[in-house]
Amino acid sequence: MIITKTLRAFQSRNYRLYFSGQSLSLIGTWMQRTAVYWLIYELTSSAFILGLTAFAAQFPSFLFSIIGGVVSDRFNRYKVLLLTQIASLVQAIILTVLIMSGHYTAWQVLFLSVVLGTINAFDVPARQALVYDMVDNKEHLPNAIALNSSMVHLARLIGPALSGLVLHQWGAAICFLLNGCSFIAVITSLLFMKLPPYKKPERVTNAITDLKNGFIYLKNTPSISTIMLMLALVSLFSLPYITLLPIYAKEIFHGKATTFGYLNSIVGVGALGGAIFLASLNPGANLKRILFNNTLLFGAGLILFSHLDILSYATPFLIIVGFGMMSQTTISNTLIQTMVTPAMRGRVISYYAMAFFGMQPIGALLIGALSSHIGAPKTFLIQGIITCMIALLFGPYLRQRALKQTDKMKIGQLEERTVETS
Incomplete structure (x- = not known):
């Protein structure tokens, strides 16, 4: 009974296909990501360059994800996703040939990371929005999003x-x-x-107007924009902790590449546990309160892990970090996806990608620079304190269970306006 409830989105054939294919692809993605960080650290031994690597991989999402959202809303999302997956395949092949040649520099690897980040700016809005179309019963959408996170973090466990x-x-x-x-x-x-056959939407507005309308929609829908702002702050100050793991693996725990892979996989263990927890929640669960509690848990895990130099002692707290991190990002995605009007879905998800993926590279530069001056443990500690402060700052809003009536009216008015201009 519990298993059936946890996997209810699998009743949709298209979602089952997507889940199986994407699971294998994500394992490969995490293998490549782990290898890039380790390769760069071996080449440079620089915490700042590690931060720059994360910046190169993710900052294009900050620049182009809004355009990617417009593309997702204006064109066939299925074809956009197919093209981005093929482009990602080509990028991986080029990177393979470059490293096999034996003649490469850190800057060439960084450039190819920029290429992949640009592809992802168009991939994420199309992929996230297409999940809605893959699920036959829309009541299963929150479960599908939670299962997506399970898939991502299972890959994060296996891939590294x-x-x-x-x-x-x-x-x-x-x-x-x-x-x-x-x-x-x-x-x-x-x-x-x-x-279903793709029906091209009739539009009387151009792409620039679509961008403007997406921003106005967010501005007038605080139930979404508040969650988006919290996610952006967590992505800026908290999530870049992953940038420092090569330093912990090599300098603090005195390990090798396998140790770095182990640290990433331990984060994946906690994240997978969080994903299973969220997928098993009953419909109507107070996600905002869970978001508040688990953001605090995320911060506490960072604080407790920060100054431990024995791997076996540090492992449980890194699991807590993974659990809290996963809950924070997945609940934010679920709340946004379930509240957004369909006509705005691609653009709002592009803002989500901008907040989630776009803030991390800026944060990675800050964290890398800070760590090079005060060390990784103190930087981890500061990140944990800031994460707890973010949870407390948004606590009053997250304790509100129901959507305010004025917010509902604004959503309704914007939906009507969207229908009139589409």
């Missing part, structure tokens, strides 16, 4: 562990090659889907 082993035995190039092969799975799953 495999990457650590592959890095140790065969090197980074094989990690990149395996990632390239993994895209075949998701492309195949997309080709086997049977989605």
